[in-house]
Amino acid sequence: MLGLWLENQKLELRQSLVEPLPKTGEALIRVCLAGICSTDLELLKGYYPYSGIPGHEFVGEVVNAPSETGWQGKRVVGEINIACGQCEMCRGGLDRHCEHRRTLGIHDWNGAFASFLVLPLANLHEVPGGISDQAAVFTEPLAAACEILQQVAISQEKTVLVIGAGRLGHLVAQVLQTTGCRLEVVARYPHQRRILTSRHIHTLSKASLGSKKYDIVIEATGSPSGLLLARQSIKPRGTIILKSTYKGEIQFNFSRLVVDEISLIGSRCGSFEPALELLARAQVDPVCLIEETYSLDQGLEAFSHAGRSGALKVLIQPG
Amino acid sequence: MLGLWLENQKLELRQSLVEPLPKTGEALIRVCLAGICSTDLELLKGYYPYSGIPGHEFVGEVVNAPSETGWQGKRVVGEINIACGQCEMCRGGLDRHCEHRRTLGIHDWNGAFASFLVLPLANLHEVPGGISDQAAVFTEPLAAACEILQQVAISQEKTVLVIGAGRLGHLVAQVLQTTGCRLEVVARYPHQRRILTSRHIHTLSKASLGSKKYDIVIEATGSPSGLLLARQSIKPRGTIILKSTYKGEIQFNFSRLVVDEISLIGSRCGSFEPALELLARAQVDPVCLIEETYSLDQGLEAFSHAGRSGALKVLIQPG
Numbered sequence: 164m165l166g167l168w169l170e171n172q173k174l175e176l177r178q179s180l181v182e183p184l185p186k187t188g189e190a191l192i193r194v195c196l197a198g199i200c201s202t203d204l205e206l207l208k209g210y211y212p213y214s215g216i217p218g219h220e221f222v223g224e225v226v227n228a229p230s231e232t233g234w235q236g237k238r239v240v241g242e243i244n245i246a247c248g249q250c251e252m253c254r255g256g257l258d259r260h261c262e263h264r265r266t267l268g269i270h271d272w273n274g275a276f277a278s279f280l281v282l283p284l285a286n287l288h289e290v291p292g293g294i295s296d297q298a299a300v301f302t303e304p305l306a307a308a309c310e311i312l313q314q315v316a317i318s319q320e321k322t323v324l325v326i327g328a329g330r331l332g333h334l335v336a337q338v339l340q341t342t343g344c345r346l347e348v349v350a351r352y353p354h355q356r357r358i359l360t361s362r363h364i365h366t367l368s369k370a371s372l373g374s375k376k377y378d379i380v381i382e383a384t385g386s387p388s389g390l391l392l393a394r395q396s397i398k399p400r401g402t403i404i405l406k407s408t409y410k411g412e413i414q415f416n417f418s419r420l421v422v423d424e425i426s427l428i429g430s431r432c433g434s435f436e437p438a439l440e441l442l443a444r445a446q447v448d449p450v451c452l453i454e455e456t457y458s459l460d461q462g463l464e465a466f467s468h469a470g471r472s473g474a475l476k477v478l479i480q481p482g
Numbered sequence: 483m484l485g486l487w488l489e490n491q492k493l494e495l496r497q498s499l500v501e502p503l504p505k506t507g508e509a510l511i512r513v514c515l516a517g518i519c520s521t522d523l524e525l526l527k528g529y530y531p532y533s534g535i536p537g538h539e540f541v542g543e544v545v546n547a548p549s550e551t552g553w554q555g556k557r558v559v560g561e562i563n564i565a566c567g568q569c570e571m572c573r574g575g576l577d578r579h580c581e582h583r584r585t586l587g588i589h590d591w592n593g594a595f596a597s598f599l600v601l602p603l604a605n606l607h608e609v610p611g612g613i614s615d616q617a618a619v620f621t622e623p624l625a626a627a628c629e630i631l632q633q634v635a636i637s638q639e640k641t642v643l644v645i646g647a648g649r650l651g652h653l654v655a656q657v658l659q660t661t662g663c664r665l666e667v668v669a670r671y672p673h674q675r676r677i678l679t680s681r682h683i684h685t686l687s688k689a690s691l692g693s694k695k696y697d698i699v700i701e702a703t704g705s706p707s708g709l710l711l712a713r714q715s716i717k718p719r720g721t722i723i724l725k726s727t728y729k730g731e732i733q734f735n736f737s738r739l740v741v742d743e744i745s746l747i748g749s750r751c752g753s754f755e756p757a758l759e760l761l762a763r764a765q766v767d768p769v770c771l772i773e774e775t776y777s778l779d780q781g782l783e784a785f786s787h788a789g790r791s792g793a794l795k796v797l798i799q800p801g
Contacts, residue, residue: 400576417732418729421750422750424579427746428743431740
């Protein structure tokens with residue numbers, strides 16, 4: 164089958180990759196649409212030593228699953244962590260933190276930038292009919308944005324700052340907007356500000372932030388300067404959510420966290436249900452983030468586009 | 483009056499300091515007993531540019547307060563933050579985080595290493611009769627330890643690691659022991675381990691920690707290596723409480739926090755009520771931490787003792 168292959172930080176288009184074979188409890192899925200995420204770009208930079216097909220944001224169709232399971236022919240999205248089901252984390256219901264997990268397109272499990280992929284049936288969620296493929300392909304990053312609402316109580320009177328209006332920061336902003344909180348977003352690029360403004364989300368530049376302090380700050384840039392800005396912008400007793408990973412180590416003054424009793428909460432994947440619910444009710448609209456859709460044989464061009472400064476969502480359509 | 487005076491990181495014994503005069507709403511307090519804390523030692527090292535009488539852990543007797551207030555003659559301890567009562571933090575009930583606060587013996591308010599001190603009546607708590615001066619002088623650091631229970635739910639099934647068994651770490655351990663959680667304490671010195679063991683608290687050395695992971699880790703060393711150990715010892719989705727400040731900036735890998743969805747919570751002062759309650763019920767016994775009590779005119783020797791590696795509590799008795 165056709166697919167992108169990553170090895171030694173080099174991405175190649177390969178014509179004759181072996182089509183994956185589902186084992187018991189797994190489904191073969193034809194990929195309809197897949198999204199390029201910052202993690203994919205970081206894998207190329209060697210953030211994690213992955214060899215295989217990248218891609219973990221997708222919507223597809225089940226083309227091979229035991230008929231008694233009822234999955235055959237269903238349009239699906241899939242949770243990306245493949246858990247062992249037996250370790251302490253799995254037994255405690257935290258299978259996204261499974262000690263032996265493999266991760267679709269990221270660690271030891273071939274991903275979505277190919278004609279087909281395989282996932283355990285337990286990872287699949289059927290996509291309701293009202294959700295387009297273009298919206299459904301955002302389920303995974305939208306679930307990551309929804310995870311914030313599981314970690315911190317955000318009510319209407321809270322002042323909330325999102326730092327970063329890229330692919331993930333924008334989705335975070337849309338999700339937080341549904342809470343009715345007093346939301347502002349630091350956006351670097353004019354096109355990012357335009358899209359947020361069209362959705363009635365208040366934006367500002369880093370320079371215009373001044374000394375204003377917020378109850379809750381979401382760091383979604385993955386840069387040390389974003390983290391510093393988060394610390395400068397948080398009220399005493401406030402909560403900073405870290406939504407992006409950082410390359411290497413960062414110099415940080417932890418004493419301010421102690422004196423001001425700040426909470427710093429790491430936030431990664433989320434469960435798919437709330438994300439699919441937001442999409443089904445059209446409470447969020449991620450489609451406005453799509454900049455371009457490439458065919459799979461233009462996959463390298465798609466990655467090049469996604470890597471441009473300020474680029475929003477670039478999709479790959481294998482079909 | 484007699485007292486210790488700190489200026490330009492130099493501590494002196496002064497014979498004729500001006501006795502403080504209480505303003506409206508304040509009380510004059512004769513200091514019965516005062517404790518030396520790590521923050522006092524750090525003020526000497528220039529951690530914060532304070533000039534004045536240090537000391538913020540004390541028990542004393544009200545010798546001058548308006549008679550209608552009922553405070554005259556009472557044995558008291560006092561909260562250390564003097565709040566403005568008007569800023570956003572004060573209005574929100576977070577007067578310990580007042581934007582304009584002064585702090586007893588730390589910032590712009592003379593402290594307890596003297597014959598007398600002054601505090602607002604609002605800061606005072608009467609010490610119940612059953613609590614000795616030797617126990618009551620620990621109310622402030624004990625309140626700081628109790629603050630942890632306000633910030634994170636610690637139930638019996640939780641595994642909890644306290645890193646550091648010095649003055650504060652030991653009190654944290656005693657407070658956590660009251661929850662019935664599965665508690666272990668990393669203690670560096672044999673005498674620290676001995677005291678904890680005598681209270682049936684399980685101790686271990688850093689070397690024997692291995693790769694065991696805990697639900698909750700309390701960092702009470704104030705050293706970068708303690709912070710690193712906390713990160714290495716925490717389970718995914720766990721909570722690290724930072725109970726000490728750190729000198730300067732620290733190199734830290736924030737990506738692990740994100741991937742493992744760790745919470746890092748700064749923790750400083752606490753309210754005095756729960757601490758006084760624990761003392762009144764004899765659920766904790768801080769007196770075992772007292773290494774020596776010096777008279778005020780031996781105050782410099784007391785500081786020298788408190789500054790020794792592994793030293794526990796050193797008291798100063800002005801009377």
